[in-house]
Amino acid sequence: MTNLVPGPDPLGLPAPVWLLVTLLVVTHALHMVFMNFALAGSWVLCALMVGRESEWKKMLYERMMAVLPVAISLAITFGIAPLLFVQVLYGQFFYVANVLLGFFWLAILALLMVGFYTVYALKARRPEGGEKRIAARPLRLLLHLGVASAFTAIAFLFTTNAALSQHPELWPLARAGSPVGSVWREAGLAVPRFLHNLVGSFGIGGLWLVWIALFRGSDEEAEKGARLGAMVSLVATAIQIVIGFWYLLSLPEGVLKRFLTFATPGSFSLILGILLAVGLFLALFFLSQAPSHARLRWIASALAAAVLLLMSATNEALREELLREHFTLPEWTVRTQWGPILVFLAVFVAGLAVVAWLARVAWRAHNPRGAEPSS
Amino acid sequence: MWEYPDWNVPRLGGGMVIAAIATIHVLVAHFSVGAGFLLAIGEGRARKTQDAVLLDFLRLFSKVLLLAGFVFGAITGVGIWFSISIASTRATSMLIHTFVWFWAMEWVFFLVEIVAGYAYYTTWDKVPGTVHRALGWTYAAAAWMSLFLISGILSFMLTPGEWTETRDVWDAFLNPTFPPTVALRTVSCLAIAGLVAMLVANLSRSLDREGKTRVINFSAWFLSPLVLMLPFAAWYFAELPQLAKDLITGGAVAMMMFFLFGIVASTLVGLYAYFGLIRARRYINLETSLLLLSIAMIATVSMEFVREGVRKPYLIYDHLYSNGLVKSEIEKVNREGVLPNAPWATLATRAEAGGGPRTGEILFNLQCSQCHVLGGFNDLVPLIRPWSRELLVYNLDRIHELKPFMPPLVGTPEERRALADTLWELKEGSGDRGEEAAGNDQPGSGS
Known part of the structure; x- marks a missing residue:
């Protein structure tokens, strides 16, 4: 069976493994920041449309709808970078999974397109002017459910791809039968992995709500929105810790043993990630009691960012462990392109500076007094 | 060798799926690049001449850019990655392992493009005119740099130059058809943006006939570089491998016809724009603007078809055959x-x-x-x-x-x-x- 795994590309790696892995981990975490808001936020928007209307719900809804298209764009943009680096490091596994999934893999594009344009349709105002948006409330709720379902389906397909590319033993089965079905029936960790991604998005997405609700200052309505965000994040984090252990225990025996015996650097990122996740839970608990407390908000956000980065690193360590019997990264022939790397770094630094300037201009334009989020 | 599974698409084949996604993306991406220049130049002119009609139109045009470029363009761009990875797996792997840092640079410019585009669209009347124009120029520059980098990678596939011997990425990127590809694509981008602007002007409810004519005459300037299509195409042709030249000059009739159609149609549209719309200041209606845009799009797609077609029998010239086998x-x-x-x-x-x-x-x-x-x-x-x-x-x-x-x-x-x-x-x-x-x-x- 192992002869089904293609060899690494003979052109070799254009950079040291550590550099590519670092970029993969960091850009993946950045993608998660925006993707989590797009995914969890689309469900929260559905929830805001259910039940009695209120001022704070309306305010939160409007602000979320203002941010959502930009967040989706940035989720796509920041998704391209890890897509690039995973192809460089693990192309021979990733490509096979893509081919086996075929139209399921391409379906992501259609789902994203439909979801994104529906968001813009939901944002549109009536042509006769005024603040009224198009479509009646039940139809709007239906469209919001459509967006949330489309984004969840994308998460489902990405999880399927990840599981298939990291379990070459499933490839003959996926080729002979349904590629999606074989993954979800046979890969024991597919279910906890998907739930880990889905529930985790509410942990980060909830914090987005806190910031969005309070970014023009704290009043009673804003505080209600922020409290909702903190509660969403708190509950998701609590469930996530449980799912995380389920995920861990569903790993193949050999892989689990390597994690538990600190035979992989992933053990350290995992343990630190769990400890910080507990810290995040506590910070969120206090934040839910006092949602407009600025310092708590910063602490919770910093902890969430650290947990995200550590879990992204653990995710890469897990990939390495699952593929260990087929391929290890040191097997790559490295032919470092130092010239292009230096040019890239120069472009990257200059690009960041320009993005910072653009963000500053846009922020000041929308907040004429230059007000920072107040507490 | 054939180390990857094949992807079977009944009736069409994987190649046609790539072609379908890539064609749509190329047109929208060309528009997105050209639109940046149209907005930046247009805003400068509108503010200088205090032309409120043109300024209002540009506001509307920036919304079209946002909806077409940032949603459709971005997703179909990812779509090309998705489709080539399953239909031309080996070529994709080779391109990735050769050009990862150039793609990484392109990604930085794409990020700047996205952020600048949103900043531009959302700050109309909220920042001073000079700052807003600077946002527009930032978008245009980033979008064009994206085109510049992608052109090097695309042209590499047809003319890998010294790379087949040296395996040096600079030889790969700075390949013989890279400069004419940049030139041709830049001209196409400006033309498509100009033609879309004419279409949008005709669809606009707020512009009267005079306003529409003014916007159309202004947009026509972006079509005038099309007259350079002929010399740029000749430059491109001169750099092609001998077999590709043979295919265009009669070895494959379809290639010859598409190449000629692309040049002739583009040049004619350019001449019409100059003499009819710029010098005679004529108005064109919705149907005509749609017709001109369609001709320009078909011409662009024709040239893309030729670029892909004359590469045969290779995916990466003189290295990787179209059936996935290395020479x-x-x-x-x-x-x-x-x-x-x-x-x-x-x-x-x-x-x-x-x-x-x-x-x-x-x-x-x-x-x-x-x-x-x-x-x-x-x-x-x-x-x-x-x-x-x-x-x-x-x-x-x-x-x-x-x-x-x-x-x-x-x-x-x-x-x-x-x-x-x-x-x-x-x-x-x-x-x-x-x-x-x-x-x-x-x-x-x-x-």
Whole structure:
């Protein structure tokens, strides 16, 4: 069976493994920041449309709808970078999974397109002017459910791809039968992995709500929105810790043993990630009691960012462990392109500076007094 | 070798799926780049001449850019990655491992483009005019840099230059057709943006006839560089490999026609824009603007089709054949056979459960189906219908000599015979309808 795994590309790696892995981990975490808001936020928007209307719900809804298209764009943009680096490091596994999934893999594009344009349709105002948006409330709720379902389906397909590319033993089965079905029936960790991604998005997405609700200052309505965000994040984090252990225990025996015996650097990122996740839970608990407390908000956000980065690193360590019997990264022939790397770094630094300037201009334009989020 | 599973798309083939996604993306991406310049230049002019009509139009135009470029353009751009990874896996891997840092740079410019575009769209009347114009120019510059970098990678596939010997990425990027590709694409981008602007002006409810004419006459300036299409195309042509030149100058009639159509249509639209819209200051209605845009789009797609077509028999010129085989691997595969080097092909697929495919079918799937889809796009059966069995065997052995745009057929003598048997069965199985059609075919008319 192992002869089904293609060899690494003979052109070799254009950079040291550590550099590519670092970029993969960091850009993946950045993608998660925006993707989590797009995914969890689309469900929260559905929830805001259910039940009695209120001022704070309306305010939160409007602000979320203002941010959502930009967040989706940035989720796509920041998704391209890890897509690039995973192809460089693990192309021979990733490509096979893509081919086996075929139209399921391409379906992501259609789902994203439909979801994104529906968001813009939901944002549109009536042509006769005024603040009224198009479509009646039940139809709007239906469209919001459509967006949330489309984004969840994308998460489902990405999880399927990840599981298939990291379990070459499933490839003959996926080729002979349904590629999606074989993954979800046979890969024991597919279910906890998907739930880990889905529930985790509410942990980060909830914090987005806190910031969005309070970014023009704290009043009673804003505080209600922020409290909702903190509660969403708190509950998701609590469930996530449980799912995380389920995920861990569903790993193949050999892989689990390597994690538990600190035979992989992933053990350290995992343990630190769990400890910080507990810290995040506590910070969120206090934040839910006092949602407009600025310092708590910063602490919770910093902890969430650290947990995200550590879990992204653990995710890469897990990939390495699952593929260990087929391929290890040191097997790559490295032919470092130092010239292009230096040019890239120069472009990257200059690009960041320009993005910072653009963000500053846009922020000041929308907040004429230059007000920072107040507490 | 054939280390990856193949992706079977009935009727169309994987290549056509790539072509469909790429064509749509190229048009929208061209628009997105050109629109940046139209907005930045237009805003400068509108503010200088205090032209409120043009300024209002540009506000609307920036919304079109946002909805088309940032949603459709961005997603179809990712779509190209998705589709080439499943339909041309080996070429994708080679491009990624050669150009990862150039793609990383392109990603930085894309990020700047996205952020600048949102900043520009959301800050109309919220920042001073000079700052807003600076945002527009930032968007335009980032978008054009994105085009610049992608052009180097795309042109590499047709003219890899010294790279085939040195494997140096700079040789790959700074390849012979890179500069003319940038020039041609820049001209196309400006023209498509100008034509979309004319269409949007006609669709606008807030512009009266005079306002529409003013916007159309301004937008026409972005079409005038189309007159450079001819010299740029000549420059591009001069840098092509000899075989590609031969294909354009008559070796493949379709290539010649598309190339000529692309140049002539673009030049004519450019001349019309200059004499009709800029000098005579004429108005064009919705239907005419749509017609002009369609002609320009078809011309752009024609040139893309030529770029892809004259690359045959290669995906990466002089290195990787269109059927996924590296040139240097031919001897090994002829010696060892195709089957031992194609582990996925011998696995029974879902449709074949209960009995794996036969040798001839495997060879067809691996070496022919990338371009020839049974019962679908560029079907092989009509092409071999006039051939006798002896001619079929003879031709298969030297197909790359008879038709230089096709890769050589590889495999052991037994495998080649098995492929000939399969093709003969397909031909025979095509029935009386085939016999009838064969009577009307001109010998050698197939390609």
